[in-house]
C-alpha cells in the first residue's frame with residue numbers, strides 16, 4: 001500500500017514540475033487561476049479544489065503522458081468473447097495504458113504533446129469518445145487511492161504555483177526511462193524561484 005501510493009504520487013508530482021518548467025505560458029495561466037481561486041487563503045476546501053479547472057487538466061495531462069503504472073494485467077476467469085475475439089479461460093490479458101494514452105488514433109495527431117486544454121470537456125471528449133484514459137486502472141480493482149492522489153496533487157501544485165516560479169534547469173536532460181514507473185533517467189532538476 002505504501003509503495004503503491006508513494007512511488008506513483010511522487011512520480012506524478014515530479015513530471016508535473018518538469019512539464020510546468022517546460023511550459024511557462026501554461027504555468028502562468030495555472031498560477032493566475034490559483035491566485036484567483038485561493039488568493040492567500042491558508043485553508044483550502046474541496047469547493048476551492050473543484051474550481052481549479054486548469055490545475056485539474058494539468059494533472060490529467062501529466063497522468064496521460066506519464067502514467068506512473070504503464071500497464072495492467074488481468075487473468076481471464078472464463079471463456080470470453082469480445083467483438084468476435086475469443087479469449088480462453090486462464091489467459092493473461094494486458095492493457096497497455098501508456099500505448100492507449102499516447103495513441104494518435106485516439107487522441108489525435110498531437111497525442112505526444114503536452115496540451116492540458118484537451119481535457120476542458122472531460123476525459124471522454126478528450127479521447128474522442130473512447131474510454132482510453134485509465135491512469136488509475138479500471139473496473140472493480142481500480143486504484144483505491146485515486147481520489148486521495150488527485151486531491152493531494154492539486155493541493156501540492158497550487159501551493160507551489162502560489163509561492164514559486166518553476167524554471168527549467170540547464171542541467172536537465174529529457175530522457176524518460178521505465179524503472180517500474182516512468183522516471184527521468186538522471187533526476188529532474190528544476191529551479192524554484194520565490195515569488
Ligand code: HEM
Pocket residue numbers: 001004005006008009012067068069072134135136137138139140141142143144145146148149
Ligand atoms: C498518482 C497516483 C496513483 C496512481 C497513478 C495509481 C495507479 C494505480 C493503478 C493503475 C492501479 C491498478 C488498478 C487496476 O488493476 O485496475 C492501482 C491499484 C492500487 N492502488 Fe494506486 N495509484 C496511485 C496512488 C495510490 C495511493 C495514494 C494509494 C494509497 C493511499 C494507492 C493504493 C492502491 C492500492 C492498494 C491498489 C490495489 C487495489 C486492488 O487491487 O484492489 N494508490 N493504483
